[in-house]
Amino acid sequence: MKKIVIDPGHGGEDPGATGNGLKEKDLNFELSKMVAVKLAVYEVNVIMTRTADVELGLYERCEIANDASADYFCSIHTNAGGGTGFESFVYTGAGEHTENIRGILHDKVAVYYKRAGFVDRGKKQANYVVLRETDMPAVLLENLFIDNQKDTTKLRDVSFLDELAGAIAGGLAAALDLPARIDKPVPPTPAPIPTSAPTPGWDPATEIARLKADGLIKSDHQPGDPVVWGELATVINRLRSK
Ligand SMILES: [Zn+2]
Known part of the structure; x- marks a missing residue:
């Protein structure tokens, strides 16, 4: 996987x-978590560099990916x-493979942005640490501008972010050829084992019927009915008189 x-x-x-x-740190974190959730429908192992509001160095972020031998860094x-x-970045010295993956991802995400009324600023390159020091193909997505009123109106909109996360996850799946997760059939729930399992071959109802047939009891009883002393004494006395 x-x-x-x-x-x-x-x-x-x-x-x-x-x-x-x-x-920015909050927006990035919210969107990242949503992307991770959207990726759950694909056969892929998702690793988050941070799962809380903590400071993390750029080299540490690369180390997490390199130590995990990740296939992709986003x-x-x-x-x-x-x-x-919207714009995206790969390393200035990125090879064809990294550019191809970014191309598919970028185009998928840009379609969503254009539909929402935002410009595609293009596929760019930069000498960023997280793009340079990662051993695997890497991309950096710049999702709208935090100092632009129109952009932040959308960045505050949870349903916009949710759909954006879906577009990013779908782009990653297409770019990295991730198979859809096929849910394994849930095995049927086994029948509960009765707490007072009857002994095999023993049928309490038949035992009661035999007592009645032999005249030791006169009325019908269910196997679960309580026994009162009056009845019990009567049955024992009937036995004694046999
Ligand atoms: Zn930033």
């Missing part, structure tokens, strides 16, 4: 970019600096 590292950018003391009352960020829309 393939392994994907999802890397929510920034965290802890490092908020990343801020704007419109939002912190860093999730939010842009800033006066712009709008």
